[in-house]
Amino acid sequence: MKILLDLPYISCALLIGFGVYAAIFKSNLIKIVIGLSLVERGVNLFLVSLGYREGARAPIFTYAPTENMVLPTPQALTLTSIVIGLATTALMLAFCIQVYRKHGTLESDRIARKLKEKSE
Amino acid sequence: MSIVEHSPALLVGIPLLAAFATPLISKASGKLRDIFVFLCLAFIFALAVVLISDVIQNGTRVYVMGGKLPSLTLPSGKTFPIRIILEPDAMSALMVLLTALIGLIGFLYSLQFIRAEGAPDKFYTLFMLLIAGMLGLEMTGDLFNFFVFFEITSIAACGLVGFRISEATSSVAAFRTMTIYTLSGLILLLGVGLLYGEYDALNIAYIASKLSFSGVDKLALALFIGALLMKIGSVPAHMWVPDAYGESPAPATIALVINTQAGLYGLLRVCFTLFGVSRAAHIGWLLAIIGTISILVGVLASIYQNDLKRLIAYTAVSQTGYMLMALGAGMAAKGELGFGRTALEGGVFHIFNDVISMGLVFLCAGMIYRATGIRDLNKLGGLAGKMRWIAVLFLIGGLAVAGLPPFNGFASKLMIYESVYKLNPIFSALALLCSIILLGVYVRLFYSIFLGSKLVEPQRIPKGMILASSLLALLIIGIGLLPGMVVKSLVSPAVGALMDKAGYIGKVIAGGM
Amino acid sequence: MKKGLGFFSLVILIASMIGGFMQVHDFGKPLRTEMDDYFIANSQVEVAANNAVTAVVFDYRGFDTLGEATVLFAAVIGVATVLRRMKG
Amino acid sequence: MNGMSKIVRTMARLLYPFVLAFGAYIVMHGHLTPGGGFQGGAVIASGLAMMVVAFGRRSEKHVREGVLSVIEDFGALAFLGLAFLGIGTTFFYNLIANSGWLFGSSVSYGSNPGYLNTGGTLPYMNWAVGLKVLAGLGSIVVLMAFVFGEDEDEDTA
Numbered sequence: 039m040k041i042l043l044d045l046p047y048i049s050c051a052l053l054i055g056f057g058v059y060a061a062i063f064k065s066n067l068i069k070i071v072i073g074l075s076l077v078e079r080g081v082n083l084f085l086v087s088l089g090y091r092e093g094a095r096a097p098i099f100t101y102a103p104t105e106n107m108v109l110p111t112p113q114a115l116t117l118t119s120i121v122i123g124l125a126t127t128a129l130m131l132a133f134c135i136q137v138y139r140k141h142g143t144l145e146s147d148r149i150a151r152k153l154k155e156k157s158e
Numbered sequence: 159m160s161i162v163e164h165s166p167a168l169l170v171g172i173p174l175l176a177a178f179a180t181p182l183i184s185k186a187s188g189k190l191r192d193i194f195v196f197l198c199l200a201f202i203f204a205l206a207v208v209l210i211s212d213v214i215q216n217g218t219r220v221y222v223m224g225g226k227l228p229s230l231t232l233p234s235g236k237t238f239p240i241r242i243i244l245e246p247d248a249m250s251a252l253m254v255l256l257t258a259l260i261g262l263i264g265f266l267y268s269l270q271f272i273r274a275e276g277a278p279d280k281f282y283t284l285f286m287l288l289i290a291g292m293l294g295l296e297m298t299g300d301l302f303n304f305f306v307f308f309e310i311t312s313i314a315a316c317g318l319v320g321f322r323i324s325e326a327t328s329s330v331a332a333f334r335t336m337t338i339y340t341l342s343g344l345i346l347l348l349g350v351g352l353l354y355g356e357y358d359a360l361n362i363a364y365i366a367s368k369l370s371f372s373g374v375d376k377l378a379l380a381l382f383i384g385a386l387l388m389k390i391g392s393v394p395a396h397m398w399v400p401d402a403y404g405e406s407p408a409p410a411t412i413a414l415v416i417n418t419q420a421g422l423y424g425l426l427r428v429c430f431t432l433f434g435v436s437r438a439a440h441i442g443w444l445l446a447i448i449g450t451i452s453i454l455v456g457v458l459a460s461i462y463q464n465d466l467k468r469l470i471a472y473t474a475v476s477q478t479g480y481m482l483m484a485l486g487a488g489m490a491a492k493g494e495l496g497f498g499r500t501a502l503e504g505g506v507f508h509i510f511n512d513v514i515s516m517g518l519v520f521l522c523a524g525m526i527y528r529a530t531g532i533r534d535l536n537k538l539g540g541l542a543g544k545m546r547w548i549a550v551l552f553l554i555g556g557l558a559v560a561g562l563p564p565f566n567g568f569a570s571k572l573m574i575y576e577s578v579y580k581l582n583p584i585f586s587a588l589a590l591l592c593s594i595i596l597l598g599v600y601v602r603l604f605y606s607i608f609l610g611s612k613l614v615e616p617q618r619i620p621k622g623m624i625l626a627s628s629l630l631a632l633l634i635i636g637i638g639l640l641p642g643m644v645v646k647s648l649v650s651p652a653v654g655a656l657m658d659k660a661g662y663i664g665k666v667i668a669g670g671m
Numbered sequence: 672m673k674k675g676l677g678f679f680s681l682v683i684l685i686a687s688m689i690g691g692f693m694q695v696h697d698f699g700k701p702l703r704t705e706m707d708d709y710f711i712a713n714s715q716v717e718v719a720a721n722n723a724v725t726a727v728v729f730d731y732r733g734f735d736t737l738g739e740a741t742v743l744f745a746a747v748i749g750v751a752t753v754l755r756r757m758k759g
Numbered sequence: 760m761n762g763m764s765k766i767v768r769t770m771a772r773l774l775y776p777f778v779l780a781f782g783a784y785i786v787m788h789g790h791l792t793p794g795g796g797f798q799g800g801a802v803i804a805s806g807l808a809m810m811v812v813a814f815g816r817r818s819e820k821h822v823r824e825g826v827l828s829v830i831e832d833f834g835a836l837a838f839l840g841l842a843f844l845g846i847g848t849t850f851f852y853n854l855i856a857n858s859g860w861l862f863g864s865s866v867s868y869g870s871n872p873g874y875l876n877t878g879g880t881l882p883y884m885n886w887a888v889g890l891k892v893l894a895g896l897g898s899i900v901v902l903m904a905f906v907f908g909e910d911e912d913e914d915t916a
Contacts, residue, residue: 043699047692054348055685061341063677070337077344081351084692088355089707092699097711097723100791100873107723109707110714112354114727115302118739119347121797121892122309125746126340128899129313132750133320133336135906136329149330156326167850171843174741178835181748181828223734224851233709240709242734280752287745294738306738313742317749329753355695358703373694715866719856719877720790728795729884733851736884737842740891744835747895751828754906 053080173290184279245299270620331401349381403471408524442489452479504573518555540612556600569641762815771813778806800892834891
């Protein structure tokens with residue numbers, strides 16, 4: 039029963055696990071970026087689910103009853119971390135574009151082979 | 159309002175101001191931008207001197223962001239801090255001073271260096287962002303804030319690694335570095351989340367005072383240590399170091415070196431303040447072992463390198479290993495037992511020395527690359543005739559890195575050998591052996607670049623670059639002649655502050671009114 | 672071989688992470704809330720903002736937001752650096 | 760990057776002002792309703808991205824990276840300036856809250872319909888961050904969309 043109640047935590051673990059797998063074992067650069075984004079989503083989901091209180095509402099007082107609100111700090115942290123994740127993803131995609139411009143491929147083993155040929 | 163009181167906030171605010179304004183000013187005039195960035199960096203250096211003299215005299219400072227008073231850490235009638243608190247102690251102040259110094263020297267060097275590379279405005283912006291991120295990282299007393307500055311340094315550093323877009327390898331190197339940095343940042347964030355869920359707090363001092371070492375706490379601390387080991391490029395994740403150091407322009411490389419040391423500072427903060435040195439014995443052993451392996455891997459890999467900057471980068475991995483080994487040995491001895499404190503002082507002193515000597519070597523490598531356009535060691539040779547002064551500088555830097563007596567590296571390495579020997583003679587013997595190999599590597603490097611038959615005709619090197627490198631060489635010789643004074647006035651207070659967990663916590667917890 | 676190793680490590684990673692997360696407090700029942708209760712109770716009086724999250728983002732933890740804006744700024748400059756037009 | 764068909768272009772032009780207005784609303788009411796500078800800025804930047812996708816290279820003249828980067832610098836400097844405003848007390852001190860200036864009136868605890876003239880430095884910061892984010896994301900989109908030159912377009916697209 040506890041497993042069912044803690045379902046958000048389990049989905050975080052799954053997201054982070056699949057993301058790390060993709061980041062380490064995939065050879066396509068775009069897939070690595072996707073993997074890192076998955077990890078980031080997992081961590082964000084974990085942060086936001088830490089602050090949930092059962093049956094509570096958003097901590098905003100405009101036209102709302104004031105009792106029982108969820109914790110505001112995890113939401114603020116998640117907001118910050120989403121923007122940071124966006125920034126890292128954008129920069130990594132820019133590197134991908136540059137790699138493609140230089141080498142004409144996004145497969146890391148093919149890039150490594152090309153670099154080796156060039157140095158010889 | 160006094161400048162001493164606000165120096166922690168200004169130390170982050172001024173470099174950010176410089177970074178935000180640089181693109182605008184350089185649209186108006188390039189000369190104006192150079193003057194503006196220089197003034198900002200000089201001001202930062204002055205502030206860092208003010209901060210360190212104040213911290214060593216009056217103890218750890220607190221600065222509450224947005225509070226009614228800079229020192230009012232707790233809201234009225236409450237026992238927990240709510241705002242972000244900067245808490246520079248003597249160790250932070252030492253790192254801040256070092257960062258400001260490297261920023262100034264890197265700027266002097268890049269004045270004439272970067273004009274040939276193109277897009278100087280973007281370079282200076284990223285450089286200032288990296289400096290700002292490191293200064294924030296070294297002073298903050300808040301876990302999530304630490305993560306934010308960690309990410310600023312990561313992104314700015316990767317932008318600098320990918321700066322040379324005309325080279326085929328730079329974007330690949332930048333991508334690899336970014337992968338490791340992003341992964342380590344996310345692991346760090348997961349640890350912050352775990353601790354937040356347990357204590358509903360983000361302040362390092364407050365969490366340290368409440369820490370109960372339950373399973374979740376231990377998991378979080380393990381995640382912190384793993385993430386920071388990735389960031390500093392110790393052995394299991396050292397592959398980004400040669401990529402990043404090898405591809406970035408020389409003034410950016412020395413900023414990356416100090417960025418690595420800032421990560422090491424974070425590791426110390428986690429081990430000493432969150433854990434407490436009395437509980438960190440087994441972590442100390444782990445760090446000492448990882449450090450020894452890093453030394454071995456770095457030195458052995460550097461023997462087979464044929465690329466000038468990658469070779470030096472591998473020796474940088476081994477230098478990080480020396481620091482990890484010393485600090486780990488100090489932790490394993492709980493900072494007591496006579497030699498523990500010496501080990502910690504040796505480690506912290508080596509941070510100081512490594513930044514300066516490694517920086518000088520990288521700046522010299524940048525000048526050699528600038529003069530010849532070649533990084534392949536087989537194609538370099540006989541440069542001593544035309545580049546006599548640079549040959550001398552390179553020799554000073556190389557011998558300092560290898561740890562030869564008249565220079566600064568010897569002083570700290572001697573402290574490390576002595577103290578680590580008492581923990582475990584094998585570590586010390588391996589480190590000594592690797593130092594000898596390192597000496598061989600640098601002598602070979604010097605020989606193949608500067609002596610032998612002349613293979614290329616070097617171009618003239620601008621005076622500003624030589625001047626900036628000479629400043630570092632002067633520091634190396636100065637510290638090498640007076641190591642006792644530096645240890646006593648700067649390093650010893652820093653180690654004292656690191657070990658004083660109760661004092662660090664007390665500054666925040668007792669700050670209510 | 673590589674695939675099997677990868678799958679094996681994936682299973683171990685996810686299992687250990689679920690094991691770790693299970694020790695965190697139950698979903699929806701945070702253990703301590705004193706800092707967040709302070710934000711909810713005081714954001715209107717101290718910051719004069721109805722939205723407690725915005726009060727946290729821009730006032731209580733405003734320095735984080737400055738850092739976050741800096742991260743975005745750094746990323747934009749980084750992208751502009753990497754994708755700048757090459758000479759010639 | 761080439762533009763899309765006439766139908767898409769017309770619809771994009773029709774929707775564009777609404778997207779901008781919605782983004783501005785989110786930025787302006789950040790201290791009262793869900794949202795804020797980042798979210799509103801992202802909405803406006805998505806409007807820019809829509810125009811770039813619909814019009815392709817023709818939009819390059821109107822959405823210029825140089826202009827966007829200047830706006831971004833101004834947003835960042837304004838945010839930092841607002842933080843420095845409180846340096847007389849502490850960095851990031853909310854000087855304007857409960858002071859009676861513009862956006863400076865007070866609120867008491869409890870539910871209310873939401874008064875725009877509150878929040879102290881928060882609305883100003885929302886605007887600064889909103890400008891910064893819309894320009895920052897916009898310039899990333901523009902840079903990535905037009906990174907390949909005209910001639911490279913043919914063989915890579």
